[in-house]
Amino acid sequence: MRTAVAELPDEAFTRPSGCAGWLVRDLVCHLVIDAQDVLITLVTPAETEPTRDAVTYWDVAETPPTGDDPLDALIVRLAAAYEEPRLLKFHLDDVGSAAGRAAELVDPGLRVSTRNEVLTAGDYLCAYVLEWTLHHLDLVAHLPDAAEPPAEGLARSREMLENIAGTAFPASFSDTDALLVGTGRRAPTDAEKAELGELAAKLPLVLG
Numbered sequence: 001m002r003t004a005v006a007e008l009p010d011e012a013f014t015r016p017s018g019c020a021g022w023l024v025r026d027l028v029c030h031l032v033i034d035a036q037d038v039l040i041t042l043v044t045p046a047e048t049e050p051t052r053d054a055v056t057y058w059d060v061a062e063t064p065p066t067g068d069d070p071l072d073a074l075i076v077r078l079a080a081a082y083e084e085p086r087l088l089k090f091h092l093d094d095v096g097s098a099a100g101r102a103a104e105l106v107d108p109g110l111r112v113s114t115r116n117e118v119l120t121a122g123d124y125l126c127a128y129v130l131e132w133t134l135h136h137l138d139l140v141a142h143l144p145d146a147a148e149p150p151a152e153g154l155a156r157s158r159e160m161l162e163n164i165a166g167t168a169f170p171a172s173f174s175d176t177d178a179l180l181v182g183t184g185r186r187a188p189t190d191a192e193k194a195e196l197g198e199l200a201a202k203l204p205l206v207l208g
Contacts, residue, residue: 001031001136002096005018006089006145012087012146018138018185020065021072027138028088029079034093034135035099037114042102046113054126055163057119061206064184081185126160130207131203133157137176141185154179165205170195183207 005028013025022030065072082088108122120125134157136149154175161182162168169178172195180186181196184204193200 001132001139001149002093002135004139005031005092007027008085008089008143008146010085012143013088016142018141019135021068022138023074023079024139024143025082025085025088026076026079027088027135028074028092029082031132031135032088032092032095033075034128034131035095036138037100038099039095039123041112041114041124042099042106042110044113045119046111048111048118050123051119052117052119052120052123053121054119055160057117057123057127057208058130058164060164063208064204064206065208075151084198129153130157130160134179134185134207137179145188148176151175165199165202167199168197 013023013028013040015024016022016025017024019030021025030170075203082091103125106121106125108120108125110121111118112121112124114124133149133153136153140146140148158169158175158178161179165182169182170192173181173192177186177192181188181192181204182203183208188196188200190201
């Protein structure tokens, strides 16, 4: 994902992203904060037993975000303050690469604390596979020439989303379509609704 952002032309940063109310630059700014959160969490050890895992880490909301949340609005103002796309690219590469190194070095069994919950570092990082795969799809939603998420991340994210849903998506759905439809990033076609059957009533799964 850092590579995909680094390769974006400057004009792409003012295009819409797949996140409601956010331009690509806003999404990239959010990714910087995500990377900071990873660094903070991996150095926040916990002594108690885990309360969540990679799947139960996620809460499912009833309605999709609108972009009006105060934190979302702060992201937009912060992103605008960068002014030049190269500064956002630099900051994401700087903090994101540090988060990647920390993820490689951490003991997967280490218990860490975030959002008043306790997880193993391994489960926490697995949850972020889903987070960043979805945001990679958001990044390229209106940028057909941008690099897509890796197949391994798409497949693992689909598996986690199916665990959250409590059932599998139809085999005819690609991993990308399962993630986009499953999280409400794209409305299912009539044919897809028919294939989804009872699962259609549970969608979208708004993760938070």
